[in-house]
Amino acid sequence: MENVTIRMLAERLQLSTATISKALSNSHEISEETKQRVLALAAELNYVPNPYASSLRKKSSHTIAVVIPEVADSFFAEAINGIESVAQAKGYHVLIYLTHESFLKEQAILKDFQSGRVDGVLISVTTETSAAPHGLAQLVKEVPVVFFDRICEEVTAARITTDDANAAYNATSHLIAGGCRHIGLLSASRQLSISNHRAKGFQQALTAHQLPLTAASVLYCSNDPVATQELLQTALQQEHYDGLVATTEKLATAVYLACEALSLNIPGDVQVIGFSNLSTARFLHPSLTTVSQPAFDMGKAAATLLFKALKSSSFPLDEQQQVIPSSMIIRNSTKAH
Amino acid sequence: MENVTIRMLAERLQLSTATISKALSNSHEISEETKQRVLALAAELNYVPNPYASSLRKKSSHTIAVVIPEVADSFFAEAINGIESVAQAKGYHVLIYLTHESFLKEQAILKDFQSGRVDGVLISVTTETSAAPHGLAQLVKEVPVVFFDRICEEVTAARITTDDANAAYNATSHLIAGGCRHIGLLSASRQLSISNHRAKGFQQALTAHQLPLTAASVLYCSNDPVATQELLQTALQQEHYDGLVATTEKLATAVYLACEALSLNIPGDVQVIGFSNLSTARFLHPSLTTVSQPAFDMGKAAATLLFKALKSSSFPLDEQQQVIPSSMIIRNSTKAH
DNA sequence: CTGAAAGCGCTAACAG
DNA sequence: CTGTTAGCGCTTTCAG
Numbered sequence: 129m130e131n132v133t134i135r136m137l138a139e140r141l142q143l144s145t146a147t148i149s150k151a152l153s154n155s156h157e158i159s160e161e162t163k164q165r166v167l168a169l170a171a172e173l174n175y176v177p178n179p180y181a182s183s184l185r186k187k188s189s190h191t192i193a194v195v196i197p198e199v200a201d202s203f204f205a206e207a208i209n210g211i212e213s214v215a216q217a218k219g220y221h222v223l224i225y226l227t228h229e230s231f232l233k234e235q236a237i238l239k240d241f242q243s244g245r246v247d248g249v250l251i252s253v254t255t256e257t258s259a260a261p262h263g264l265a266q267l268v269k270e271v272p273v274v275f276f277d278r279i280c281e282e283v284t285a286a287r288i289t290t291d292d293a294n295a296a297y298n299a300t301s302h303l304i305a306g307g308c309r310h311i312g313l314l315s316a317s318r319q320l321s322i323s324n325h326r327a328k329g330f331q332q333a334l335t336a337h338q339l340p341l342t343a344a345s346v347l348y349c350s351n352d353p354v355a356t357q358e359l360l361q362t363a364l365q366q367e368h369y370d371g372l373v374a375t376t377e378k379l380a381t382a383v384y385l386a387c388e389a390l391s392l393n394i395p396g397d398v399q400v401i402g403f404s405n406l407s408t409a410r411f412l413h414p415s416l417t418t419v420s421q422p423a424f425d426m427g428k429a430a431a432t433l434l435f436k437a438l439k440s441s442s443f444p445l446d447e448q449q450q451v452i453p454s455s456m457i458i459r460n461s462t463k464a465h
Numbered sequence: 466m467e468n469v470t471i472r473m474l475a476e477r478l479q480l481s482t483a484t485i486s487k488a489l490s491n492s493h494e495i496s497e498e499t500k501q502r503v504l505a506l507a508a509e510l511n512y513v514p515n516p517y518a519s520s521l522r523k524k525s526s527h528t529i530a531v532v533i534p535e536v537a538d539s540f541f542a543e544a545i546n547g548i549e550s551v552a553q554a555k556g557y558h559v560l561i562y563l564t565h566e567s568f569l570k571e572q573a574i575l576k577d578f579q580s581g582r583v584d585g586v587l588i589s590v591t592t593e594t595s596a597a598p599h600g601l602a603q604l605v606k607e608v609p610v611v612f613f614d615r616i617c618e619e620v621t622a623a624r625i626t627t628d629d630a631n632a633a634y635n636a637t638s639h640l641i642a643g644g645c646r647h648i649g650l651l652s653a654s655r656q657l658s659i660s661n662h663r664a665k666g667f668q669q670a671l672t673a674h675q676l677p678l679t680a681a682s683v684l685y686c687s688n689d690p691v692a693t694q695e696l697l698q699t700a701l702q703q704e705h706y707d708g709l710v711a712t713t714e715k716l717a718t719a720v721y722l723a724c725e726a727l728s729l730n731i732p733g734d735v736q737v738i739g740f741s742n743l744s745t746a747r748f749l750h751p752s753l754t755t756v757s758q759p760a761f762d763m764g765k766a767a768a769t770l771l772f773k774a775l776k777s778s779s780f781p782l783d784e785q786q787q788v789i790p791s792s793m794i795i796r797n798s799t800k801a802h
Numbered sequence: 803c804t805g806a807a808a809g810c811g812c813t814a815a816c817a818g
Numbered sequence: 819c820t821g822t823t824a825g826c827g828c829t830t831t832c833a834g
Contacts (some may be wrong), residue, residue, distance in 0.1 A: 470811060471811065471812065471813095472811075472812095482811085482812075483814085486811095486813060486814090487814095490813090514811085514812080515811050517810085517811080517812095518811035518813090519812055521810090522814085523814095
């Protein structure tokens with residue numbers, strides 16, 4: 129059995145393909161009666177429209193792309209959930225692209241989007257993505273783009289973020305309130321704006337409390353877990369931190385591992401607070417105090433913005449900025465209350 | 466600046482579109498010189514081919530679909546990683562569809578695939594998917610499908626699974642070796658083959674060790690966390706289980722929550738083993754003994770199989786079955802060694 | 803209310 | 819080695 133096309137329906141019903149097409153899209157120029165006949169036959173023959181023919185003609189694909197560094201991370205997984213919930217409601221399809229923190233991969237992926245493959249893009253950039261990413265600036269001119277979480281400040285585009293600087297300030301202050309005097313910040317990137325905001329909040333908290341900022345205050349960790357582990361363990365031994373702010377989920381668990389290896393007690397020897405959406409945070413040993421980002425809502429907000437732009441081309445997508453607050457959940461890896 | 470098409474290149478170079486097309490696909494019938502000229506101009510004008518025109522013509526989209534119940538689950542997240550790694554290597558695009566355990570959504574999604582939107586499908590069915598899913602049987606005839614993890618036994622198609630019955634047998638035996646005599650199995654579905662296999666392995670372990678199988682031995686939990694929590698807590702109070710096998714990741718953490726609420730000690734009061742790929746399992750309190758599935762490898766294997774079928778239509782995809790073993794990682798939520 | 807015709811951008815015979 | 823032609827399946831003027 130061959131694939132049913134609009135033409136087959138037309139022949140069977142002795143109508144033109146134009147009429148069928150209009151009937152299927154419920155056009156007002158078609159009589160109720162013909163619509164019924166068309167719909168009935170379409171159902172009977174199990175007609176499924178060819179999306180590529182339609183996309184080619186209409187120059188729109190009903191498809192959006194989500195570009196993220198990683199799926200096995202509760203923030204991104206939840207964000208996808210948020211995105212997907214609105215995409216599914218609108219009948220859109222979702223292409224997922226993983227960059228694995230590689231700027232080159234990101235570039236290649238973005239370049240492809242100039243083809244019209246997708247109607248819009250939601251992206252959270254890699255830790256390597258530099259300040260002046262030519263590809264991104266270009267892309268934004270050609271297709272609606274919304275950045276979420278990991279934005280690119282140099283590019284003018286819609287942004288959904290959390291209150292990173294604030295959150296880091298509060299996290300750090302929380303450690304200080306718990307008695308920490310030698311705190312380290314674990315950062316995942318030197319260039320990511322989000323990382324820099326967190327570092328800034330961290331620094332401000334230190335100075336606000338008359339604590340010194342040294343060369344050892346900020347630790348830049350790579351994307352490689354083994355290297356990170358080494359870095360962490362040597363730093364932990366040399367510096368004798370009494371508090372640590374982990375700015376990513378992976379780094380938070382890396383700290384647990386390092387402390388286990390060095391027989392350091394949390395929170396006795398080191399207090400730990402992590403930016404994380406781990407559902408298991410409360411069951412960890414000790415339970416992890418977290419800055420938890422509204423991942424689902426951020427995804428949802430980003431997608432909602434994108435669909436607004438897709439609906440009306442006059443919507444000033446570029447100017448949209450939303451900051452969705454994160455919340456600190458105090459548990460047993462820190463001492464203050 | 467309009468989108469660059471093959472025809473523009475043709476006009477600029479005084480060649481036919483056919484020649485351009487062939488040159489771009491590096492056809493042997495085109496001279497090196499023309500190829501160079503074409504490639505040069507294409508690069509200069511930043512030509513990006515329109516995928517939908519190509520798909521329409523070639524009747525293949527270089528796109529595959531992944532249909533899963535959920536992303537915020539480490540098994541599925543890792544599986545996506547595995548799938549994506551091979552898709553990216555082959556230059557394929559990956560559409561993700563979430564069913565949220567709804568059979569109706571699954572049906573709607575699968576129906577769309579009859580349109581030729583994707584060249585192949587990787588699927589892990591919902592807990593609701595019944596034994597005789599008309600849509601699936603139909604789909605398998607029209608487009609290459611590989612089931613992974615949650616397969617549908619009634620449908621003849623390629624399958625990637627783990628050794629579920631065995632794993633459950635071993636998990637249960639492990640609890641028995643640790644002194645458990647009243648063990649409960651937490652199941653997520655009555656119809657899922659994977660659930661039934663796990664239940665079977667569980668039962669066999671019980672009878673092999675002369676332990677009775679009662680009505681309370683298997684607990685069917687819904688997809689709703691609140692309801693599950695209630696069910697669990699009342700069962701835990703009424704039955705006084707001394708051991709629990711959680712057959713999904715969500716159920717494993719649900720047990721931790723329930724025990725916390727009831728002030729039950731793990732493993733003192735109840736020993737717990739969970740089917741889970743949680744990277745934080747070792748940091749939980751107590752650390753969780755797991756049956757850990759080769760999620761990444763299963764995704765990779767499934768994708769690899771699919772691409773073999775896409776490459777050669779004579780490849781007998783239907784007959785492919787792979788069972789990738791899981792491993793039990795003994796930690797402190799159980800007593801045996 | 804329905805139909806004829808053109809064409810989206812690309813590819814694949816088939817000629818030359 | 820290059821070009822001509824036809825057409826993938828659908829949508830959209832524009833006529834009637």
